[in-house]
Amino acid sequence: MNQENILAVENLVMHFGGIKALNDVTFDIKRGSVSALIGPNGAGKTTVFNCLTGFYKATGGKILLSAGGKETSIIKVLGEPFQATDFISPFAFFARLKYKMFGGSHLVNRAGLSRTFQNIRLFKEMSVVENLLVAQHMRVNRSLIAGILNTKAYRKAEEEALERVFYWLGVVDLVDSANRLAGELSYGQQRRLEIARAMCTNPEIVCLDEPAAGLNPSETEALTKMIRVLRDEHNTTVLLIEHDMGMVMDISDYIVVLDHGEVIAKGGPDDIKSNPKVIAAYLGAEEGEEVTL
Amino acid sequence: MSQAVGINFKKSSIDALIAGFMALVLFGPIVGVVLDGYGFNTEFVRVAWMVAAVAVGRFIMSSFFQTEKGIAMAFRYANNDEGVEVLKPGHKSKMVWIIPLVIAIGLLVPFIASKYVLTVVILGLIYVLLGLGLNIVVGLAGLLDLGFVGFYAIGAYGLALGYENLGLGFWSMLPIAALMAAVAGAILGFPVLRMHGDYLAIVTLGFGEIIRLILTNWASFTHGPNGVSAPLPTFFGLEFKRRSSDGQTFHEFFNIPYDSAYKYMFIYIVLFAVVWAVLFIKHRLVKMPIGRAWEALREDEIACRSLGLNHVLVKLSAFMLGASTGGLAGVFFATYQGFVNPSSFTFFESALILAIVVLGGMGSTLGVVIAAFCLTVLPEVLREFAEYRVLMFGILMVVMMIWKPRGIVRVTRTGFAARKGVVK
Numbered sequence: 001m002n003q004e005n006i007l008a009v010e011n012l013v014m015h016f017g018g019i020k021a022l023n024d025v026t027f028d029i030k031r032g033s034v035s036a037l038i039g040p041n042g043a044g045k046t047t048v049f050n051c052l053t054g055f056y057k058a059t060g061g062k063i064l065l066s067a068g069g070k071e072t073s074i075i076k077v078l079g080e081p082f083q084a085t086d087f088i089s090p091f092a093f094f095a096r097l098k099y100k101m102f103g104g105s106h107l108v109n110r111a112g113l114s115r116t117f118q119n120i121r122l123f124k125e126m127s128v129v130e131n132l133l134v135a136q137h138m139r140v141n142r143s144l145i146a147g148i149l150n151t152k153a154y155r156k157a158e159e160e161a162l163e164r165v166f167y168w169l170g171v172v173d174l175v176d177s178a179n180r181l182a183g184e185l186s187y188g189q190q191r192r193l194e195i196a197r198a199m200c201t202n203p204e205i206v207c208l209d210e211p212a213a214g215l216n217p218s219e220t221e222a223l224t225k226m227i228r229v230l231r232d233e234h235n236t237t238v239l240l241i242e243h244d245m246g247m248v249m250d251i252s253d254y255i256v257v258l259d260h261g262e263v264i265a266k267g268g269p270d271d272i273k274s275n276p277k278v279i280a281a282y283l284g285a286e287e288g289e290e291v292t293l
Numbered sequence: 294m295s296q297a298v299g300i301n302f303k304k305s306s307i308d309a310l311i312a313g314f315m316a317l318v319l320f321g322p323i324v325g326v327v328l329d330g331y332g333f334n335t336e337f338v339r340v341a342w343m344v345a346a347v348a349v350g351r352f353i354m355s356s357f358f359q360t361e362k363g364i365a366m367a368f369r370y371a372n373n374d375e376g377v378e379v380l381k382p383g384h385k386s387k388m389v390w391i392i393p394l395v396i397a398i399g400l401l402v403p404f405i406a407s408k409y410v411l412t413v414v415i416l417g418l419i420y421v422l423l424g425l426g427l428n429i430v431v432g433l434a435g436l437l438d439l440g441f442v443g444f445y446a447i448g449a450y451g452l453a454l455g456y457e458n459l460g461l462g463f464w465s466m467l468p469i470a471a472l473m474a475a476v477a478g479a480i481l482g483f484p485v486l487r488m489h490g491d492y493l494a495i496v497t498l499g500f501g502e503i504i505r506l507i508l509t510n511w512a513s514f515t516h517g518p519n520g521v522s523a524p525l526p527t528f529f530g531l532e533f534k535r536r537s538s539d540g541q542t543f544h545e546f547f548n549i550p551y552d553s554a555y556k557y558m559f560i561y562i563v564l565f566a567v568v569w570a571v572l573f574i575k576h577r578l579v580k581m582p583i584g585r586a587w588e589a590l591r592e593d594e595i596a597c598r599s600l601g602l603n604h605v606l607v608k609l610s611a612f613m614l615g616a617s618t619g620g621l622a623g624v625f626f627a628t629y630q631g632f633v634n635p636s637s638f639t640f641f642e643s644a645l646i647l648a649i650v651v652l653g654g655m656g657s658t659l660g661v662v663i664a665a666f667c668l669t670v671l672p673e674v675l676r677e678f679a680e681y682r683v684l685m686f687g688i689l690m691v692v693m694m695i696w697k698p699r700g701i702v703r704v705t706r707t708g709f710a711a712r713k714g715v716v717k
Binding site: 053055102104105106107109110114115117121122123124125126127129130131133134135137138140141142144147148150160162163164165166167168169170175178179180181197198201 | 380596709711714
């Protein structure tokens with residue numbers, strides 16, 4: 001297990017038919033950092049996210065997640081096609097069969113990586129508390145018998161889950177809205193609730209897809225504070241996609257810039273700010289003008 | 294808005310006239326013409342009474358809705374489709390007393406009702422079970438299942454064939470049929486639950502038909518369209534027959550005269566207990582992690598996966614639990630009829646069960662119980678209109694979709710009291 005890097009992406013390639021959305025993307029995310037993935041529209045940021053979180057099966061390359069005391073290959077848990085060698089070794093065969101039958105993006109979450117979505121995906125007709133309880137599904141007492149008989153152990157597990165719910169509601173400042181439907185909340189509240197929900201799965205790294213989109217400046221500032229709380233008090237690594245450059249430069253320790261499916265720059269905020277390739281990608285370079293470092 | 298407090302009697306009169314005319318058109322041929330052998334008698338007085346009742350009723354209603362109270366009432370009911378409501382923490386329903394009342398009345402029914410009424414109520418309870426089972430699949434997990442009757446058939450034929458081939462009685466088949474239906478649900482579910490919506494509906498529709506076709510065509514095992522007889526339940530080994538070839542019968546043991554209603558009483562009491570047990574389990578399930586996972590899956594499958602829920606297994610559990618309830622209902626159906634054949638398990642039954650769930654309100658337990666009784670007992674009560682049953686269903690569905698698209702009973706969600714947050 002890699003102690004320094006929680007996430008290692010190597011030569012990630014993603015093709016949709018003939019479209020090469022990602023071409024050889026390589027970067028590492030340090031444990032306990034706040035990192036950002038930026039780039040112009042259509043650069044492939046969300047595609048990278050979907051590959052990392054297991055919603056797309058990458059065409060090639062490697063994604064290694066070192067969390068929960070073990071190293072998980074994200075592409076492997078999604079279920080890979082059988083290979084000739086599998087038919088010789090039954091062990092490898094069954095491992096692959098297991099992931100083919102029961103694998104999927106939920107295993108990525110169980111390995112310690114959770115995410116939010118660009119277009120908010122809450123359980124709109126469930127209450128705020130229930131949204132956070134669902135997120136703790138893997139941590140509560142799921143025994144049918146215990147639940148139906150309402151045993152002591154079951155009640156204790158539920159109570160603990162509720163305490164965690166109210167802790168996270170406190171962090172995102174939604175305690176007053178605990179018993180409202182998630183769909184009734186305002187846009188900013190929904191964004192915060194989604195982050196709380198992602199945190200309720202007890203991840204080591206949380207991927208936020210445009211968390212500040214649609215927020216006003218003061219809400220963005222509150223969000224920045226919240227992300228710092230996640231990192232400092234919960235030792236959670238944060239990876240985010242964001243278009244609000246002020247916020248990105250403010251909180252990120254490390255920035256990866258994508259353009260046309262390729263990493264064009266990576267480094268600290270100050271390096272990125274002055275990187276001519278990045279400026280060219282965002283503002284556009286003159287035709288024929290060669291951008292050099 | 295300036296309230297016109299005065300009642301516009303002209304408007305009311307026109308309303309009453311229109312309603313009266315429509316009643317005349319409707320009731321004239323149905324009530325006014327009575328067949329008598331090859332001829333018919335015309336009964337004008339009956340029609341006149343009915344038309345008058347409708348016209349007067351419409352006049353009163355029309356006038357009432359012009360008063361302030363009436364306007365307020367109409368407004369209140371018009372705004373009733375706003376959807377789900379979250380209850381306050383520690384909410385206790387004022388209607389709790391109704392549960393012991395219903396249990397008490399329910400236990401009295403077999404002793405006061407006639408045999409015919411009892412059989413109708415048994416049928417109603419069987420559909421309550423079916424509705425509750427399908428409600429887990431459609432209402433909670435949001436999986437449109439058009440082949441639910443397949444599991445019902447598995448339960449019913451399980452009892453009949455288990456008795457014929459293995460000598461298993463009602464009591465041993467009750468759990469086994471539930472298990473068999475659950476296994477069938479798993480076998481069907483595992484490959485197809487990766488599909489969504491319409492595709493899933495079509496596959497399940499096919500499944501229901503496949504089961505029916507197997508039952509019809511595998512004549513050497515199922516006796517095809519001739520059907521199989523199913524055994525009656527036994528009371529601690531005592532049979533409910535007039536004469537028993539082996540051992541004592543119920544009436545001989547208790548020294549009472551034979552009555553064919555005893556078996557229905559017994560089936561009713563067992564069924565009543567099972568329905569309450571299923572209601573209780575269902576009530577617990579929706580508050581449990583598995584129930585929350587079902588509803589979350591209905592709301593947003595992608596978000597569920599991102600939270601570490603294995604969507605296939607969660608769907609499968611809903612499918613299996615729903616199927617096992619359907620299997621239970623099948624066993625009761627077989628023992629109540631004493632005979633099963635494939636014509637009881639057509640697509641129409643699936644549609645009827647689905648109608649129960651949709652009318653009752655997706656995910657609402659109480660609504661499903663009410664709807665199940667409405668849709669099974671009403672056609673029995675209105676025997677004369679039996680031919681119009683399907684038409685009535687259609688009208689009822691259209692009316693419900695317009696006025697109460699979310700079902701009879703509004704779905705509520707539990708509220709949670711705030712507490713001190715701790716994270717470990």
